[in-house]
Amino acid sequence: MTNALTHTLTATLQQSRKARRVSQLELSLRMGVSQRHVSFVESGRAKPSRELLVAWLQELEVPLAQRNAAMSQAGYAPVYSQLSLQDPPLLPANDALLHLLRNHDPMPAFVVDAQWNLLHVNQGGRWLALTLMPWLADALASGAPLNMLDAMCHPQGFTQYLLNLDEVGPTFLAHIRDDASVQPSLAPKAEAFAALLRDKLGSQSLHTGWPRKVAPVLTSRFSTVHGELSFFSMFTTFGTPQDITLASLRVEHMFATDTQTKTVLEQQVKYRNC
16 A cells, blocks of 8 residues: 655656656666566565665666655665765765865865755955955855855846856756756746846746857856856766755866966955965
8 A cells, every 4th residue: 555655756866767757667777677667666566675766766876865755755775875064974085075165266166965055165256256256255254155046037147247147058957957857946946037038137037949050168247347258167076975955066177268367366356376
């Protein structure tokens, strides 16, 4: 007999598989079980073993927090920890993050979690944020929670001085919506950013499928009191993390695309390279 927990588990499994665009047949072949059994589990007619459920969630690359939730829905103990970066087991990882940020100065770098909450920022990132959004000074000084997506959607946020919003905006929106497909709580922020783009650029701005010549790396160009500053970004994540907190983290490293930008950052950012 099925119950509410079973129904919740079946929804989780179905949504996770469809989000990855994997068929029941393909999933069954990956796990070495019959398609019939996959169908029975997804419909609630059969309960997966603990081992099968762990393998199932691994094959679909389900975020660790959702894996724990699915294990609980099935009546099993959670598999993954969710520690603070200040907890002793994660201190080496936190030190590694801070090392990356310090060594990237004076170029901006940020550490964000799965919800795009800002956890760490280096001197270059702080300088750029305050140059574009001086109203953030109190929040950054006090350590108050700051969400990067909220800063993007704010009327006086990052997009206010973004010269090529028509190029960067639709691509960034697609990225946020992709995140929201596995982190549903991000959906309202994604749609808030879509509304901002429609307001600034028009409805057609949300479509990125038209053929046009593009650069190999997407560049963000900002208008500032120091002249135009231009950057491209790279992202760093932990390899095979086994903790929910670590799995959610990513480091954005911003690099100058021209000499003008590099010179301004070197002159304006006061930093200590350790």
